[in-house]
Amino acid sequence: MRIKTFVLITAIFLLGSSAYSIDPREFIRSGTGSGKVFHYSARRFAIPILKASIKIENGTWEQGRPIYQIHASIDSLDYLKFLFRINNRFLSTIEAETLIPLRYVKEINQEGLLTKKKNYLQTLTFDHSGKKLVVEKPKEGERKEIPLSTETYDPLSIFAKYYLKNELRPGQDIQMSIFDGMKLRRMVFSSRREKVKSKIYGEVEAVCLESSTSFSTFEDKEGKIRIWYADHGEKIPILIELDLPIGDIKFELESVERN
Secondary structure (H helix, E strand, C coil), rough: CCCCHHHHHCEEEEEECCCCCCCCHHHHHHCCCCEEEEEEEEEECCCCEEEEEEEEEECEEEEEEEEEEEEEEEEEHHHHHHEEEEEEEEEEEECCCCEEEEEEEEEEEEEEEEEEEEEEEEEEEEEEEEEEEEEECCCCCCEEEEEEEEEECCCCHHHHHHHHHHCCCCCCCEEEECCCCCCEEEEEEEEEEEEEEECCEEEEEEEEEEEEEEEEECCCCCEEEEEEEECCCCEEEEEEEEEEEEEEEEEEEEEEEEE
């Protein structure tokens, strides 16, 4: 059961230190400003296996322009760490006005009997004027460029886009490209309205975004991603479900706090 779970929705980012004086490992943990934090627990066969959080910072400034920063973390629970230990951190920096991604920082640290050992830092720089995406692993000295088309996002910037700004209308199809540091995927999310049970809000009306995609962790086998946003004024992401080749994993919202 190799788990790379949050990968396409909340899994995550970076930028090379050549353009910034701060070390990427410090930058990814800086978390300046204030905002809102969503805490999730993930279950498989009704058994808790992971905890995760997504933190959206209130708008700050960088190089004279307003930005948002979205932090995410995924950690395995202590009693399972002999099977798989996961301690992954992600950071997305986006323009506040357009919500287009600027940087994606991904720090992966995981190993165990049931998951492949991975320990690396990767940075993604979105060069919109040059129409290219720069992918780097500073420690290994790796660097490559891939063409950057419009409507290309990292997983966390997609999360922020629909929480912060874009309307969610049932019955629409949303097309986009997502790059998670491994593969550029063209995805189509369909939307529908339905009732869903939330641990903290009870049964609520929600809009579900759903898309099929391949998972590189599982030899590019097909699966599905679903995100439910509560439709009661504020678009709270109450449930995230990954339909993986190994079975479903659900991330349920446990609490919301203002940081």
